[in-house]
Amino acid sequence: MRALRITLIVVVILGGLFVAADRIAVYMAESKAADKIKSSQGLTTTPNVSIKGFPFLTQVVGKELDEVDVGVDGLTTDAGDGRSVRVTELDAQLHNVRISGNFSSASADRATGSAHISYADLSQAPVRASRSPTTPRAPTRSRSPAACWASASPPTPRSPS
Numbered sequence: 001m002r003a004l005r006i007t008l009i010v011v012v013i014l015g016g017l018f019v020a021a022d023r024i025a026v027y028m029a030e031s032k033a034a035d036k037i038k039s040s041q042g043l044t045t046t047p048n049v050s051i052k053g054f055p056f057l058t059q060v061v062g063k064e065l066d067e068v069d070v071g072v073d074g075l076t077t078d079a080g081d082g083r084s085v086r087v088t089e090l091d092a093q094l095h096n097v098r099i100s101g102n103f104s105s106a107s108a109d110r111a112t113g114s115a116h117i118s119y120a121d122l123s124q125a126p127v128r129a130s131r132s133p134t135t136p137r138a139p140t141r142s143r144s145p146a147a148c149w150a151s152a153s154p155p156t157p158r159s160p161s
Helices: 002-041 056-062 119-124 145-151
Strands: 048-052 064-078 084-099 106-116
Touching: 002 048, 002 056, 002 064, 056 064, 064 106, 084 119
Parallel strands: none
Antiparallel strands: 048 064, 064 084, 084 106
């Protein structure tokens, strides 16, 4: 009975150490990812990065993360004609994120997001005339991923006919 108790205590302690190591690794990875996004996109503020899923260490070994949330506040992006638009808040959820072999880049199978642009900033943005009031226009292409996220919308599911 005593051996069983000692074994159980050791297992609980090792489990607690694994969970602690996993959470420390997540914190460090989130910090590194935020710094990389900040430097690669030329941001003035550090974005918020949250890596979801448990255990994190097994996801890293498999080089695929379940979900990564990225939030950027106070982003300024190109409006397409040389003028800039201030995006107050940008949130993106990246799903099934595959990490490159050397951990220098990553790509997501699916991404959803939202952007908040104040009315004052939106009214400053250039207006493009469309061909007719009912003809939708495609979003402007931009080199800035933030601008792409701000203009992207998820596909609308269609019901079978």
